[in-house]
Amino acid sequence: MAQLSDNIERFIKELMSEDCQIELRRNELAQHFGCAPSQINYVLATRFSIERGYVIDSRRGGGGYVRILQLRRRGDENLLCTLLDQVGNAIEEDAAHSIIGQLLDLDLITENEANLMVAATAKNALALPVNAKDVLRASVLRSMLTQVFRNLEGRAHT
Amino acid sequence: MAQLSDNIERFIKELMSEDCQIELRRNELAQHFGCAPSQINYVLATRFSIERGYVIDSRRGGGGYVRILQLRRRGDENLLCTLLDQVGNAIEEDAAHSIIGQLLDLDLITENEANLMVAATAKNALALPVNAKDVLRASVLRSMLTQVFRNLEGRAHT
């Protein structure tokens, strides 16, 4: 069953399909969904994090607002470097998923490819008798990321 | 006397006769049969395994669910099992490449997908200070193989 959070996420993404930057009132949105205002923060934190390619900017007090900005880095020459940096030497499962999600959002990989990458970096895929999953995940993910960009070379540039 | 597990299996299969993908709440189902929730896991593990052509997908937390997907392409589950067997507990790089090559030959994955799988199972991708690369490669490859067949479900049937 779709949770409140999922609905709010969908709602916000719908708004953002027009423009990659939107502004909203936290309380209004909460009222619209009949939930606690802090629920909005929860959604922002879990679905619109920087790891997922979003930046939140807000202001309190009278006339306050919450601004959501989607990073558009598709043409970024350094995207691969940025992502490799983000991965670093060790990375947790959630963060890895976020990075894969960004590639998907940016249309750099297909859904099937994303699924494969998720599968390769899943906890279960790294079932080793050593406690170094995060390190391992990072190394597998880095290798795949590099390949993603290699794959793109064979594609028309936009 | 029909075992509880058999009843649960029948019940689930009944649900699936409509649609080859269903979603259920573990606790609800357990309550319906008046058993421990973990009983459901037992049934899933023994009756809806990969070997039998099913893939399980689940989520914890509020609004959690268990999704059961039945592979529809006849013969696919056998192929998957064969491949998983071939992979086994440990596999060398060459052998892994050959399996990926088979999938490509059979048109079950795209070239880009094959590239990704190769990248994920490359020697360099498994740079760990332990001497267990073959074991690790096997576990990563098994996870990806299963995903390949899951991906196929979204594709037109032949």
Added chain:
DNA sequence: CGCAGTTTGACCATTACTGACTTTATTATA
């Protein structure tokens, strides 16, 4: 009896949601 298959329960992990309290900005007012 002994073993394979079944069932359970205790404990764990993850995700969603809320409310009380805090912080900051604007506006009205003495």
Added chain:
DNA sequence: TATAATAAAGTCAGTAATGGTCAAACTGCG
């Protein structure tokens, strides 16, 4: 201009709602 009132938004710990794991206990059959 201070100051108080009001109007936002942020934080965080606590609770609820799920599902997962694993070892121990149980059961039926050869």
